[in-house]
Amino acid sequence: MNSFSVRVAVAAEAIRGIFPETPLQENDYLSKKTGARVLLKREDLTPVRSYKIRGAFNFFRKALGAGNNAELFVCASAGNHAQGFAFVCRHFGKRGIVFMPVTTPQQKIDKTRLFGGDFVEIRLVGDFFDDCYRAAFEFTESAGAHMVPPFDHKDIIEGQATVAYEIAAQMPGGRMPDIVMLPVGGGGLAAGVTHYFADQHRDPRFVFCEPAGAPSLRESLASGKRVKLAKVDNFVDGAAVAEIGREPLRHLKDFSADAVRLVPENRLCATMIEMLNVEGVVLEPAGALAIDALKDFSRKEIRGKTIVAVVSGGNFDFERLPDVKERALRFEGLKK
Structure with a gap:
């Protein structure tokens, strides 16, 4: 029996070789505020401060296990996938090239370089991610290298699923959450x-949290097919994707479009500031999506329920703080 759960359990065991499971922490502040029992799955506490290291690690592990002896691996990413990829290249001792848009913040370039050490080279190409991705793809073809996609691959999905494996093991009293954000x-x-x-035949209610300016899952579920958005707001850089992955949509296609909450960017900024001030937790915009979407529930709807919110990343560039503060004030009506 080689079920998905079994493969994920094997992946989770292998990942323990590079970092321990991330904590599932009950958050008193959010619990009190919402009337629910809120637990945060802290993916911002991995070695690269996001869950992306899981998929990258699993992709490499399976490629190398299947006898793929490509000399060179390639990825295109402006952020968390690049950092996970770089960390894993160094771990396996494989050479990697990261293609990043010219507009990538210096902090992300430096961190990627730090994680990859001598194994990783960074190439800055194009103003937008799509141009950068195209350049990476063309290079991969011509150099006979191996492309490591950010999300659209079964081995990446299997690696990210280790988050669920850990949640199931960490739930207090072995109970399942009522809602997973x-x-x-x-x-x-x-x-x-x-x-x-x-x-696992467990069925919590799932709530998918997308930036209002990049609703690619919502649009695809609403129209019953994969939709490419004509334009996206790049503010939530970790989740501003114009087209949901083909393979991910295969798993998500039976959900209703109503299961997706669209998070307004300015309100998200208020949540980031609140979590920083009250809890001392640094979140990037994408990392705050699930916490912010709690605001869409009425107290009556979630009173007494157990909610797990996945905090996906904490790679925040503090150069952006003035902009985030200003947007938060605008949301609160304190600034025109």
């Missing part, structure tokens, strides 16, 4: 987590 960009995390729980 998942941030969505390309859909790899959401696909992995929902598939794992379905395979």
